[in-house]
Amino acid sequence: MMTVPIIIDFEASGFGAGSYPIEVGFSGRHGEGWCTLIRPEHDWQHWDIDAARTHHIPREILVERGRSAVFVAEQLNFFLNGNTVYTDGWAQDYVWMARLFEAAQAVPRFRLEDLRQVITPRQESAWHSTKSRVVDELRVARHRASSDARILQLTWLRTHDEERLHH
Template sequence: MMTVPIIIDFEASGFGKGSYPIEVGFSGRHGEGWCTLIRPEDDWDHWDTDAAKVHHIPREILIERGRSASYVADQLNYFLSGYTVYTDGWAQDYVWMARLFDAADKVPRFKLADLREIISDEQQALWHATKDRVQEELHVARHRASSDARVLQLTWLRTFESKLSASNGSRAQ
């Protein structure tokens, strides 16, 4: 039986040293989504205007509407405890997740893994075209954590189903 992977995505203040998570969202096994803005900690002051042009989240909105690192870490642990959760940007997302959990003085109770671990060569060959179709069908106009996670999850699911159909078709011959 196939298990649909849980996909998580982070938006951040920028890239590299000093960057921090500003939004996190995931798409669960049944397609249910969860997302929240993250209020910057007092010492989180790096802000990259180029990154802001991509995510379109003003820092003032994070301060006003973002949730504390402690709240976000608790919620992630509540929803994801015991699961392996996949990301397409493991190297960066791992750093941002660690920064979030460090600020909250908590430990993640889930494993963050690279999405590439569960994408076969057959899926990879279909990935970009399928992802483009999924984004178009969902009318994804914003680069935000929960919608990005859902697009990745549906792309994985459709490419996996295509792989199954192809292998079942070759067995029928």
């Protein structure tokens, strides 16, 4: 029996040293989504203007509407407790997740793994074209964590179904 992977995505203030998570979202096994902005901690000062242009989230909005690291970590642990959760940007997302949980003085109660672990070679060969079709069909206007997670999950599902049809 197929288990649909839970997909998580973090958006960040930029890349490299000093960057921090600004938004997190996931798509659960049944397509249910959850997303929130993350209020920067007092020592999270890094801000990449190119990242801000990509996400269309000004730092002022994060300060005003973002949730505390403690709240976000508690919510992630509540929703994802005991599950393995997948990301397509494992190296970056792992660092941002660690930064979030460190600020919250908490430990994740779920495992973060690389999405490539549950993608077969046949799925991989169809990945980019399938993902482009999913993006076109969903007409996602903004680059946001929960929509990105849902796009990845639907891409996984479609490539998985295609593979099953060919076996």
